[in-house]
Amino acid sequence: MTVLPTTPDTALWGGRHAHDPTAVRDDDGTYWLFSTDAWADGPVRAGVQVRRSKDLVTWDFHGWALDGVPADGATWSGAAGLWAPDVVRVGDEWRMYWSASTFGSRTSAIGLAVAPHPTGPWADRGLVVTSLHDVDGPNAIDANAVVDTDGRHWMVYGSFFRGIYALELDPATGLARGEAPGILLARRPHSVEGAIEGAFVVPRPGGGYALVVSYDSLFSTYHVRVGVSEALTGPYVDRAGRALTDLDGDPALVGTLMLAGHALDGGRRWLAPGHASVLTDGDRQLLVHHVRDAGDPTRHEVQVRRLLWTADGWPVVSPQPWAGDAEPDDGPPTDPAALAGTWEVVTFDHATAGGVAQSRTVRVDDDLLAATRSHGAGRFSWPGLELVVFGSVDAVRGVRTLSFAGLDEDGNATLGTRVVQP
Secondary structure, three states: OOOOOOOOOHHHOOOEOOOOOEEEEOOOOOEEEEEOOOOOOOOOOOOOEEEEEOOOOOOEEEEEOOOOOOHHHHHHHOOOOEEEEEEEEEOOEEEEEEEEOOOOOOOEEEEEEEEOOOOOOOEEEEEEEEEOOOOOOOOOOOOEEEEOOOOOEEEEEOOOOOOEEEEEEOOOOOOEOOOOOOEEEEOOOHHHOOOEEEEEEEEOOOOOEEEEEEEOOOOOOOEEEEEEEOOOOOOOEOOOOOEOOOOOOOOOOOOEEEEOOEEOOOOOEEEEEEEEEEEEEOOEEEEEEEEEEOOEEEEEEEEEEEEEEOOOOOEEEEEEEOOHHHOOOOOOOOOHHHHOEEEEEEEEOOOOOOOOEEOEEEEEOHHHHHOOEEEEOOEEEEOOEEEEEEEEEEOOOOEEEEEEEEEOOOOOEEEEEEEEOO
């Protein structure tokens, strides 16, 4: 176990230093957040960081799930800490898939630990899949366990190098049933260093699946994109019909944009959001991801945002962080007239996805409303955009309002918050 000469005061961390986060809810309604062994100021002890919350807003550091890197993972990879845990419940058993690796190496392992509760005690069940740096294939990190509509269990995994794969699991043990590496889902060309990782699969309303992934540099240009497929095993395509396995087209264009670095008027400048998971909590879904402060990019923290679906089945996310009990509980608007007013809007397009997009002001007037069509339940079509409109809390101004999230035909996201009503 690695410790610092001066151990950090984790009681002051809250949601800070949470990297590659995933969240679950126990039977008592407590949320548990699991994340990489990371600290902005240097190494910290190993074993998967654990935090707890009652509202997904305020987080208390709970400790570590494991007492260091499990022996088989440490022997295989030489890892000093664990990365990108994924925690799922199968029956009465909680399963945590952890990754052991070192930065820039493909000698990696994904292992499994099981427990009766998110607080543990966690018992080692062994390695699920491994990789070697000098052997062609995907990097065995960044696991996401998912069950398809036929009841088959899968682990989606991979990072950079050869892309993202799906490997079938044995439902009884949680270990590999299929032959590694599995089925290719997504990849990027060598010209961009194959920069794709942090995959998470979520079922689409009405059938099929969405594959949420992170592109580009972890420290600066990280951002979230998505593709969809009828089958969990692919093929996944973006909103413009481009395959997520395409190595011949422009690598900056492939993938529908969901979230990237941005700044809202008067707020912090958020940089490199990514490595997202999706928490399905009753009838709502939330995107759980880490993000950096553009003023101090070494600092990372967890953010939670509402995830919704457009009328044609694409996931979009709120421009505002989740506000817990302060979130409005009114039903979504159905009349286009409810959208009138002045909005603060930020657009993520393929050309600027790696930067910090600054918001702008847009007036929704009678002409725009006349061209707006309602699909019910807060879903609308504007000229060139499919929107979802919902109640939110403006984090900068501290007031309840409306927000929207939308996509254009090419797969660029536009997010907005109303700041002035008519």
